[in-house]
Amino acid sequence: MAESAAAEAIASLFAIGDRVRVRKQHPPGHVRTPHYCRGHVGVVLRLCGAFPNPEELAYKRNGLPAQPLYRVRFASRELWTDYIGGANDVVEIEIYQHWLEPAA
């Protein structure tokens, strides 16, 4: 990551193990948070670093300040009420910080 981008990163709010809820928002435009996880609660597995926001890059803007990105794990049976599979099955997704809020 370039020096200037590193200097312009937003501070990380979440730590590994934090429970987070994905905001239930449905804007138009180039969004990389899949619809199926919005409104759902997961656990932060990994801090992936901070990256320029792809929602802004899609409009040829520079996407800065860089947004922290998290790998979040969701229980499959929490994502889908009709989930058929193991109780420990999960889906893991990378989600940008501005889509996440703390969950109890």
Added chain:
Amino acid sequence: MNDPGHRHHDLGGRPAGRCEPDDHQYEAWEKRVDALVQLLNGRAKVITTDEMRRNIEELGPTAYDEYGYYERWMHGVTQTLLQRGLIEIDELGRKMAEIEARERHG
């Protein structure tokens, strides 16, 4: 009725049919589309993958469903180049017509 808040390309969790594992061989022009996208988005950074994806996502449900993968990529990369002013619509139209004429008579 399509839910406009659930964008068409955002497929995770939607009902769909059986997966058909296949060994599709790509045609030469499809490989060249792939190469074009990698070159423009790579070191050259002439376009960004994000712009290209946005343009593909804006195709609309019918086109998104009907057009093949590299057809969508070609749409996406061309729209991005047009938006950035790296090619112009008139010259593109003339060039495509020229190519079509070449193919008919060649």
Added chain:
Amino acid sequence: MNKAEDSEGSAGYYRRMQSAVEELLVLRGILTPEGIEEQVAAMDSRTYKSGAKVVARAWVDAAYKARLLDDPRTAVAELGFSVGPMHLIVIENTPTVHNVVVCTLCSCYPRMLLGVPPHWYKSREYRSRMVREPRAVLAEFGCALPAGIDIRVHDSTADMRYMVLPLRPAGTAGLGEAALAELVTRDCLVGVGLAACPTSSG
């Protein structure tokens, strides 16, 4: 119907667009024909076999496996594979966890190591159903998982690209690295298959 009158349908239209755009960009000096051909050749040369070699090395060398899981880019470079700026992550299957990779939003795939993704990986069916009913989809791929195993589905939504490190099959203790690499299919590396046990003895 809005399909072009051309018997090739929309493919003909976009094929002509590809030729036209290429010619215009070459005229502008943004690309060269040689550059395009080199890139086509470079992608043709990347296949799942590079992933298979990485897996085989990890199976026989525990220290390499640890390096691979910790810093995949550097570890695959040890075997001569350069992934460029790609953020590669290797996820390990265990007797209790089976990993599988999908990109529900488009077609993100570890191309710099494994080459272009297979057609089915980009299909509506795979992208829609793998996050919601992985076991049913895996069954359609003929992937028979042991009872009681947990499934982790990885949706590649950002810049990370995932490759599965499959379990080494039983009965392979006597095999060398090259023979082990032969057991690793592309499907194993995505997670829709398991590394096959050798069917012949010796």
